[in-house]
Amino acid sequence: MIDALYSAQILTLAANMPGAGRLAAPHGSAEKVSKLCGSRVRVDVILDESGRVADFAQDVQACALGQASAAVLGAHLTGADLEEVEKARADLRAMLKDGAKSPTGRFSDLAMLEPVKAYPARHASTMLAFEAAAEAVRLAGIRTRTAGAA
Numbered sequence: 401m402i403d404a405l406y407s408a409q410i411l412t413l414a415a416n417m418p419g420a421g422r423l424a425a426p427h428g429s430a431e432k433v434s435k436l437c438g439s440r441v442r443v444d445v446i447l448d449e450s451g452r453v454a455d456f457a458q459d460v461q462a463c464a465l466g467q468a469s470a471a472v473l474g475a476h477l478t479g480a481d482l483e484e485v486e487k488a489r490a491d492l493r494a495m496l497k498d499g500a501k502s503p504t505g506r507f508s509d510l511a512m513l514e515p516v517k518a519y520p521a522r523h524a525s526t527m528l529a530f531e532a533a534a535e536a537v538r539l540a541g542i543r544t545r546t547a548g549a550a
Contacts, residue, residue: 418474421457428540432532439466439525443532470529472509482537489530496523
């Protein structure tokens with residue numbers, strides 16, 4: 401079972417993470433840390449005028465599963481709006497914790513993380529990137545709406 405958890409596909413994703421780094425002037429940033437294992441993910445985003453992610457960066461210090469999840473996020477975050485990111489986060493959580501079907505749509509690649517559901521101790525690190533991204537996009541939306549009103 402552990403072989404399915406650390407499949408070649410997951411390890412390849414973990415090694416090739418899009419958007420690694422930080423943005424100089426993000427509209428929104430969020431950091432999430434797993435209390436269980438110490439994994440940490442910070443996501444920076446810039447939104448376009450319609451509230452979709454125009455640019456992003458992520459600083460990921462996590463296990464292979466957290467890195468793989470961040471790689472899926474990084475491959476598909478540009479162009480997403482808050483609703484899509486929050487849905488992906490909720491769908492990933494439901495897949496891991498409730499045995500729900502794999503996420504569909506923009507973030508359907510999260511299906512490869514389905515074996516993680518059998519390892520509850522790994523759920524938090526697998527969720528970090530999507531938790532941070534949802535908060536960063538939400539904060540960026542607040543900031544850009546506030547700046548536009550001024």
